[in-house]
Amino acid sequence: MKVVARAHPNIALVKYWGKRDEVLNLPAAGSFSLTLGPISTTTAVEFDERLTADEVGLDGEDVSERRAGARISNFLDLVRTRCGEKRFARVITSNDFPTAAGLASSASGFAALALAATTAAGQELSREELSRLARQGSGSAARSLFGGFAEMKMGERDDGEDAHGVGFASEAHWDLRTLIAITAIGEKKISSTVGMRQTQKTSPLFQPWIDTVADDIEAAKTAVRARDVQALTEVAERSCLRMHATALGADPGILYWNPVTVAVIHALRAAREESGLLAFFTIDAGPHVKVFTPAEQAPRVAALLRGVPGVGDVIETQPGPAAHLL
Ligand code: PMV
DSSP: EEEEEOOOOOEEEOOOOOOOEEETTTTSEEEEEEESSSSOOEEEEEEEEESSOOEEEEEEEETTHHHHHHHHHHHHHHHHHHHHHOOOEEEEEEEESSSGOOOOOOHHHHHHHHHHHHHHHTTTOHHHHHHHHHTOOOOOGGTTSSEEEEEEEEOOOTTTTTEEEEEEEESOOOOOOEEEOOOOSSSSOHHHHOOOOOOHHHTTTHHHHHHHHHHHHHHHHHHTTOOOHHHHHHHHHHHHHHHHHHTTTTTSSOOOOHHHHHHHHHHHHHHHHHOOOOOOOEOOOSSSSEEEEEGGHHHHHHHHTSTTTTTTOOOEEOOOOOOEEE
């Protein structure tokens, strides 16, 4: 049986940066995110007894022998163990957003793969079970099983059973738009796994950062419940800046930003002060800037971002749905 699933990327409003267990991929703190539509990853999975190894196609290329293919095949091993599946699989996956967007394609990718592969193996898992599984592919993927606003629970158990996402408010709750300002092309970055490891090992700011996260998640939930842009601005920007501060404090320090990243922050804050614009930013493990704004202000924010010298494409998104079968 061939099964096709679709999942959407998500962007953290309260950041995840640090692990309490690298093997099970357990986060050192929780996080809180917004799932984005319409951009998505679509993944087809078919187990086939004639195969002698997994076959993986990514964006039209055979990557079975490459790192991306190995990562997917390792994840399929978890699915095989979980579902008692012995056969190898044929996987065809594609993103409908530019890979240069610096978007967490691993989030939508592992969420779609978890859903498609377990269904193809004949199992119907709950959202929490799927989220727990997706977490082992990529921490942020655990949040893309849910539409709209989602919380990742750090959990306390050593086996990670309580470390999974939970839905907080659906995509219909609030039409908060996300605009992604592309500030570089094909820049080589430090992966989130390597960046987190280096931060955790060497930054004296790491534990103080972790100590702030739980309160920020509560503040973000209160702001989202009330659709309060001002309150969400405060919590999202401080979470982002503190995450980057702890990485800057590593040895050697990790700096994901470029001059255009900084120019976008200044332009946004100036527009907020001068004209009462309602918009705020976050930045992940790369130089691009994601800007959140209520739907009615999105055209103004898009124009502002396009006017910052050095900004390339601006990708406009809206709250997206949970991962689903096609
Ligand atoms: O899920 P990972 O391993 O790609 O890590 C994601 C890390 C950030 O994007 C920087 C923050 C987050 O919470 O998504």
